[in-house]
Amino acid sequence: MIIHIPHSSTKIPDYEDKMKESEITKKMIEKYTDFNTSDLFFYEGADIIEYPYSRVFCDVEKLEENEPQEKYGLGILYKNVEHLRKFPQKALETYKEHHKKLLASASMQTAYFDKVIIIDAHSFSEEQAKEQGFINVPDICIGTDDIYTPKDIIELVKNHFESNGYSVGINTPYSGTIVPLELYGHKDIISIMIELNKKTYMSSEEDYIKLKNIIYNLLKELIEKE
Numbered sequence: 001m002i003i004h005i006p007h008s009s010t011k012i013p014d015y016e017d018k019m020k021e022s023e024i025t026k027k028m029i030e031k032y033t034d035f036n037t038s039d040l041f042f043y044e045g046a047d048i049i050e051y052p053y054s055r056v057f058c059d060v061e062k063l064e065e066n067e068p069q070e071k072y073g074l075g076i077l078y079k080n081v082e083h084l085r086k087f088p089q090k091a092l093e094t095y096k097e098h099h100k101k102l103l104a105s106a107s108m109q110t111a112y113f114d115k116v117i118i119i120d121a122h123s124f125s126e127e128q129a130k131e132q133g134f135i136n137v138p139d140i141c142i143g144t145d146d147i148y149t150p151k152d153i154i155e156l157v158k159n160h161f162e163s164n165g166y167s168v169g170i171n172t173p174y175s176g177t178i179v180p181l182e183l184y185g186h187k188d189i190i191s192i193m194i195e196l197n198k199k200t201y202m203s204s205e206e207d208y209i210k211l212k213n214i215i216y217n218l219l220k221e222l223i224e225k226e
């Protein structure tokens with residue numbers, strides 16, 4: 001199992017001092033960070049691939065070509081902060097490095113296991129989803145891929161959250177899940193995105209611990225199935 005955590009960090013590297021100190025950056029970090037996902041998604045024995053910097057510095061979940069969010073200024077490098085950046089090349093190097101790590105981990109695991117499951121771990125804000133026009137925003141959003149997300153895995157994840165009292169949306173408000181491009185066509189790769197509505201864990205400590213346990217049990221179930 002691989003747990004992919006692209007958006008949990010709030011860090012901007014020191015060499016981007018102007019970007020780091022800017023109020024624009026701070027506001028964007030506040031708005032866009034998937035807070036605590038690196039803590040909420042944990043399972044010993046899983047390989048955790050976490051991007052060490054903020055998505056405001058570089059968004060490793062965006063595509064190099066034909067990125068649909070590019071038109072909103074949210075490509076690999078967000079437009080709003082570009083005027084503050086000194087070394088765009090360095091950011092792009094961290095992007096490449098991250099994907100190399102993910103690919104290396106997935107390739108290695110395919111050699112050892114029959115199936116390799118990638119959990120693409122995120123969270124989202126209900127307000128932002130509503131701003132984008134979604135009305136019934138679920139507690140948990142599952143993102144799937146037509147080829148790499150088997151129906152039984154979708155059902156398992158959906159039932160797991162629903163039986164614990166959470167509402168679940170499939171590919172709504174957000175869709176898709178990460179698969180390393182180089183492994184396209186590999187039949188042993190499974191990938192599923194799990195996005196947590198921030199209200200399910202950011203309002204109280206009880207909620208947080210409850211959800212963390214539920215995720216842990218889910219990952220355990222999935223790894224045993226693998």
Ligand SMILES: [Zn+2]
Pocket residue numbers: 006007034121122123
């Ligand atoms: Zn995210």
